Amino acid sequence: MPKKPLSAIELRQFEQGLKQMLRVVQGDLEVLAQETRQLPGDDVSAEDSGSEIVALEISFELLGQDERTAQQILDALSRIKGGTFGRCTACNDLVGKLRLRAMPHAAHCITCQRKHEAGEIE
Numbered sequence: 001m002p003k004k005p006l007s008a009i010e011l012r013q014f015e016q017g018l019k020q021m022l023r024v025v026q027g028d029l030e031v032l033a034q035e036t037r038q039l040p041g042d043d044v045s046a047e048d049s050g051s052e053i054v055a056l057e058i059s060f061e062l063l064g065q066d067e068r069t070a071q072q073i074l075d076a077l078s079r080i081k082g083g084t085f086g087r088c089t090a091c092n093d094l095v096g097k098l099r100l101r102a103m104p105h106a107a108h109c110i111t112c113q114r115k116h117e118a119g120e121i122e
Protein backbone atom coordinates (compact mmCIF):
# COMPACT_ATOMS: atom_id res chain seq x y z
CA MET A 1 0.00 0.00 0.00
CA PRO A 2 1.52 3.36 -0.96
CA LYS A 3 2.06 5.78 1.85
CA LYS A 4 -0.09 8.88 1.75
CA PRO A 5 0.24 12.07 3.75
CA LEU A 6 -2.31 12.55 6.50
CA SER A 7 -5.50 14.48 5.85
CA ALA A 8 -6.66 17.30 8.10
CA ILE A 9 -9.27 15.02 9.65
CA GLU A 10 -6.71 12.35 10.37
CA LEU A 11 -4.40 14.91 11.91
CA ARG A 12 -7.20 16.07 14.19
CA GLN A 13 -7.86 12.51 15.28
CA PHE A 14 -4.21 11.93 16.03
CA GLU A 15 -4.15 15.18 17.96
CA GLN A 16 -7.13 14.07 20.06
CA GLY A 17 -5.58 10.65 20.58
CA LEU A 18 -2.28 12.17 21.65
CA LYS A 19 -3.99 14.46 24.12
CA GLN A 20 -5.78 11.46 25.62
CA MET A 21 -2.48 9.59 25.81
CA LEU A 22 -0.95 12.55 27.59
CA ARG A 23 -3.70 12.39 30.20
CA VAL A 24 -2.97 8.72 30.75
CA VAL A 25 0.79 9.09 31.12
CA GLN A 26 0.34 12.09 33.37
CA GLY A 27 -2.10 10.17 35.52
CA ASP A 28 -5.08 12.46 34.88
CA LEU A 29 -7.43 9.54 34.56
CA GLU A 30 -10.39 11.38 36.01
CA VAL A 31 -10.04 14.18 33.49
CA LEU A 32 -9.71 11.63 30.72
CA ALA A 33 -12.91 9.88 31.80
CA GLN A 34 -14.76 13.20 31.82
CA GLU A 35 -13.46 14.18 28.41
CA THR A 36 -14.32 10.82 26.94
CA ARG A 37 -17.88 11.16 28.18
CA GLN A 38 -18.14 14.62 26.69
CA LEU A 39 -17.10 13.49 23.23
CA PRO A 40 -20.00 13.69 20.80
CA GLY A 41 -20.93 10.26 19.47
CA ASP A 42 -20.16 10.81 15.83
CA ASP A 43 -18.93 14.27 15.06
CA VAL A 44 -17.22 13.21 11.86
CA SER A 45 -19.50 11.48 9.42
CA ALA A 46 -17.78 9.03 7.14
CA GLU A 47 -19.47 9.99 3.91
CA ASP A 48 -18.77 13.71 3.82
CA SER A 49 -15.06 13.52 4.44
CA GLY A 50 -14.11 11.57 1.32
CA SER A 51 -11.19 10.30 3.29
CA GLU A 52 -10.58 7.21 5.29
CA ILE A 53 -11.38 7.66 8.95
CA VAL A 54 -8.57 6.60 11.18
CA ALA A 55 -9.39 4.20 13.94
CA LEU A 56 -6.72 4.78 16.50
CA GLU A 57 -5.55 1.59 18.12
CA ILE A 58 -3.71 3.05 21.02
CA SER A 59 -3.31 0.62 23.89
CA PHE A 60 -3.89 2.91 26.82
CA GLU A 61 -3.24 0.00 29.18
CA LEU A 62 0.26 -0.32 27.79
CA LEU A 63 1.12 3.30 28.44
CA GLY A 64 3.20 3.70 31.51
CA GLN A 65 3.16 6.89 33.51
CA ASP A 66 6.64 8.03 32.68
CA GLU A 67 8.16 11.31 31.68
CA ARG A 68 9.89 10.04 28.58
CA THR A 69 6.61 8.95 27.01
CA ALA A 70 5.01 12.24 28.05
CA GLN A 71 7.82 14.11 26.32
CA GLN A 72 7.42 12.01 23.16
CA ILE A 73 3.71 12.83 23.13
CA LEU A 74 4.41 16.55 23.63
CA ASP A 75 6.93 16.41 20.78
CA ALA A 76 4.35 14.74 18.55
CA LEU A 77 1.77 17.43 19.41
CA SER A 78 4.26 20.13 18.50
CA ARG A 79 4.95 18.33 15.20
CA ILE A 80 1.21 18.50 14.50
CA LYS A 81 1.34 22.26 15.09
CA GLY A 82 4.49 22.56 13.00
CA GLY A 83 3.06 20.52 10.13
CA THR A 84 5.68 17.78 10.25
CA PHE A 85 3.61 15.15 12.07
CA GLY A 86 3.61 11.79 10.31
CA ARG A 87 7.14 12.21 9.00
CA CYS A 88 10.17 10.51 10.42
CA THR A 89 12.31 12.97 12.37
CA ALA A 90 15.44 11.22 11.12
CA CYS A 91 14.89 10.64 7.39
CA ASN A 92 11.76 12.76 6.73
CA ASP A 93 10.01 9.80 5.09
CA LEU A 94 6.34 9.17 5.92
CA VAL A 95 6.09 7.07 9.05
CA GLY A 96 3.12 5.04 7.84
CA LYS A 97 -0.41 5.18 9.15
CA LEU A 98 -0.54 1.69 10.61
CA ARG A 99 2.40 2.52 12.81
CA LEU A 100 0.93 5.90 13.76
CA ARG A 101 -2.42 4.39 14.67
CA ALA A 102 -0.84 2.19 17.28
CA MET A 103 1.87 4.68 18.25
CA PRO A 104 0.92 8.25 17.34
CA HIS A 105 3.91 9.52 19.29
CA ALA A 106 6.38 7.54 17.17
CA ALA A 107 9.05 9.94 15.93
CA HIS A 108 10.74 7.50 13.57
CA CYS A 109 9.72 5.35 10.65
CA ILE A 110 10.22 1.65 11.27
CA THR A 111 13.58 1.62 9.47
CA CYS A 112 14.99 4.46 11.53
CA GLN A 113 13.45 3.04 14.70
CA ARG A 114 15.51 -0.12 14.20
CA LYS A 115 18.66 1.96 13.65
CA HIS A 116 17.74 4.01 16.70
CA GLU A 117 17.36 0.90 18.82
CA ALA A 118 20.65 -0.40 17.48
CA GLY A 119 22.26 2.85 18.58
CA GLU A 120 23.18 3.92 15.03
CA ILE A 121 21.19 7.16 15.10
CA GLU A 122 19.79 9.54 17.74
Ligand SMILES: [Zn+2]
Binding pocket: 088, 089, 090, 091, 092, 093, 108, 109, 110, 111, 112, 113
Ligand atom coordinates in the same frame (compact mmCIF):
# COMPACT_ATOMS: atom_id res chain seq x y z
ZN1 LIG B 1 13.17 7.29 8.99
